[in-house]
Amino acid sequence: MREFSVPPLATAPRVGGLADAVFDHAGSDPGRTALARKDDAGRWQDVTAAQFRDEVLALAKGLLAQGVRFGDRVGIMSRTRYEWTLFDFALWSVGAQPVPLYPTSSAEQVFWMLHDAGVSACMVEHEDHAMTVGSVIDRLPQLRRLWQLDADPVTELTAAGAHLEDDVVHRHRMAVTPDATATVIYTSGTTGRPKGCVISHANFMAEADNVVQRYETVFHSRPGDEASTLLFLPLAHVFGRMVQVAAVRGRVKLGHQPELSAAALLPDLQSFRPSFILAVPYIFEKVFAAARRKAEAEGRLGPFEKAVDVAVRYAEALEHKAFGTASGPGAPLRMQHQLFDKLVYSKVREAMGGRVRHAMSGGSAMERRLGLFFAGAGVTIYEGYGLTESTAAATANPPERTRFGTVGSPVPGTTVHIAEDGEIWLHGGQVFQGYLNNARATDAVLRDGWLATGDLGALDEDGYLTITGRKKEILVTSGGKTLSPVVLEERVRAHPLVAQCIVVGNDRPYVAALVTLDPEAVGHWLRMRGKPELPPTDLVHDPDLETEIRRAVVAANTLVSQAESIRTFRILAHQFSEEHGLLTPSLKLKRKAIEAAYATEVEALYRA
Template identity: 45%
Template sequence: MVVDSEARNIMALVTDSWRLHANKVVMRYTDGDDEWISVTGAEAAAHVAAVAKGLIARGIAPGESVGIMCRTRYEWTVLDFAIWSAGAIPVPIYDTSSPSQIDWITSDAAVRTLFVETDAHAAMARKVASDSESPLLAIEVIDKGAIPALVADGARVSDTELATRTERPGPGDLATIIYTSGTTGRPKGVRLTHKNFISHIAGLQAIVPGVLFEEGASTVLFLTLAHSLARLVEVLLAASGTVIGFCPDPKKLVPYIGTFKPTLVLAVPRVFEKIYNAAEQRAAAGGKVKIFRWAAKQAIEYSEALDTSAGPTAALRIRHAIAYRLVLAKIVAVLGGRARWAVSGSAPLGPRLGHFYRGLGLTVLEGYGLTETNAASHLNPQDAPRIGTVGTRIPGIEVKIADDGEILLRGDQLFEGYHHNPEATAAAIVDGWFHSGDIGTQDADGYLTITGRKKEIIVTAGGKNVAPAVLEDRLRGYPLVSQCVVVGDGKPFIGALITIDADALPGWLHGKGLPEMTIAEAVQHTFVRDHLDKAVARANKAVSRAESIRKYDVLPNDFTVENGYLTPSLKVKRATVLKDYSDAIEALYAEDTRDQGTRD
């Protein structure tokens, strides 16, 4: 359903869509046997209304903050829409949050009622609530029947009372507070209004109508709903009538995609990298890696040729058709066989993978945005995508590039400020323009290319400015590499810290005819190091010699959300890595070995 950009609030969009799709499936979730259960528009509306009545019966007041701490599942979305229907303000909390993070968010947002997924979450929350200064009064456990209990309590609330609550918020009213995942410092609460969401949805529908409105349009949502991107997508899909499938466990994403058969794949670059690398490793294990790489080359060249005036040659079309039959069709099958579109955000995907996926029939539309811009300010239009860019501005957003390359933004989608933090708001919004902290360039047609983070620019001892993302993105594309942090601020040359992908290692070793080995053993193996040298050398081709990696170290452990080196949205906490691995970084510069190649 095309949204009314003048709609009063989020639920006006969603309930209209559910009414239009009353007898059609709008959401699907899995049971204990991973079988899909369908929910129609009428069923979704009834369930949300019943839960909203329960919230009202429990005394949730209009404008009150209510917390949700849960993985991405059907119940999360029901609670989200029910809280909005009750006229309250949902405040998401990452399900991986620590007690101190729970304490900060619930205190800052004055959350009195918190819905958590598990007993383990509840135990942490109860420790927080035991503090006499905590506002937390009620902790409800989803896995212990919190939602059916709300439905039962709401039986005494009338439809009229619910309608009054649902219609109460206006466009300028606060819709939610989303706390940044915190790559540095304490998370800031980003205040987003109903107008922010309505404007965004109208703009996105204008850019990718065919993606959202094609017959049977659907996607599997696995990105955490505590993150602004997944949250915007949740509302966008519900308002558009696009079917949402919920995947609480990211490890099940690929098999869920296979059985759900979406038309749209929504993911972060790491997922697209892993699908490609897994396919290559399977080919290597079967002794067909050369065929796979040949097929991948045809896919990339075919996609690149689509961007030329002449298009693919007849010979290339034949090679591509053969490659599709031999290899590419199998990857398409892994993705469910129906996907024609993909949206990638959070970090750069890279032209190589963009062209590879388009070469097998899946057009990846990269986008860009921050929590402060309600997750999206740019997206590649479906009818004119440019691989390697994050697309054009969403209608309603204004963009300009500052003299130092920083991307500045303003418009209806822009947040209204940081919660209880006027100093940070004043620093971020100057003369009406939000200073993104990202560095980029914009071409004559308005397509934006991101080159890095302003605060992450490395200035070597020789005065050379280096954007680490260029090298990091290319190195992460190598099958063995999981993460990469480029270093060298104030140093004589550029170095890097690399981690090994534990999931990819066994298949890579098998494909190379090597025995099984641990990461610690692999790091010391000459053959493995030779290939890492080659990967670094390939990455260096994208930059000048002064910007190239001269030395690197392979760390014994990967960066994960659990060990504190990745945010829940899978971004590296650079400051934490630089601090904790300062000895490893200094060791890179213990001797000036700039002329000894990349080997440390």
């Protein structure tokens, strides 16, 4: 199939902007819990729709009093927290345009984005961020204001705007139109300088409203309960931003969690108890790995692995039933599943708060078997696909017919087209307006309303999309063999000990790989085998460890032909990190930077 289209469910508004939902909801249902935030004691406190409106309005008046004007761009450099959402909607209330910056951005990256966007004011989280901006401020003459969240600028701004009438904000808000720019989000940039994606209010509305209508049933753990989600994705990324907008527009209770680490996230999931979550595969991999390590430490690895197998077979049987190719799980499988639900699956669900029955995943591909396991364990993960340029999701698996291992079919209002060379093209109301100050780059990806994504994929007979790679990442060996490295890398990463894998081989005689290790998993592996803790530089030479990683490579090679298989590999002592310029803020590999940083190790892979 070359093209598949799904008609829209939501009609695009002809007037207004994103902030209107805050005021409309407060007017129609002021006492509804709209958000929750932690108090100083770490307890979750509900924020009603009326309270949130009042805070947005007061902050919007303060921004006007401090010189923020209609059409101004205002930088936000912070982790995910309540105040970011508050600032977003206050800025949209006065027609300003938030420009998110990753909190890990370097001084030069911060300079480039603030300069390119012409930012006139900036809100940062803490003193370190303020120093980063301060180190380049002499080159940013247009930057007039700098606020620091940890210094409580909300109180300061609220006081500054107290003398203004509410109507001043409303006049600004009424002047916002759907085609006005809502935000400029900079791509994380695997190569070259980040580009500013101009996303309109209408883009967010088309994306959020169609997703909310199509997936509203999965927002609840059971029919009739309160829909709630804990947002822990970075708000500097389009996925997190879309979740924020969709939650506010869709009347979903929204909480914020600033850290993606399992140690910080899992306790908040258990205290907030969301009804559904939106995450990247990394989170689900961590939950699974933690459950597996716990079972092994308690001497129950055998039963755990059996439970995994039963969950996968159970979910696979339900998948066949949904597509009409089988009748569903048989009685013996149902009995086994019921037994393991009490012993294993309920504990996995409890790790995510206990109420979660549905989740959405994006940002990168999820291994099919992992998706099947979670579905069999009672948490169905709907994998999707999108880009910053498509305001997040362009495709997602439908609730009633999830095809694991694919990224689903087009979300309502979207058309997916596969070009002759296999490139994925997208069309719909969520396709962005272009790159800021970069007509050449815009013309390269926007063609008569179609977005050329740079990703490669295939549509099956039911319109489900499978991602097969990126055009720029295709490897060609010196023997002329062409392959996409992604499939191999993802399969190697499926091994519990592996953190990252990068496949190399461009203009080389064969394919090879560099592999990094998960320290937590390796520590557990050493303890279970009675091995001493070793420095990373010594650990990578452990023959038993090398045997484990070889198993992962052999498993990956079963997916491809012999000419495409990984012939040799090297285990590295340290992970690729954003700090060293080897990962993007969204954790994608910077391939050229990695190959340059590890040129010696790559050369060693090809020595006779």
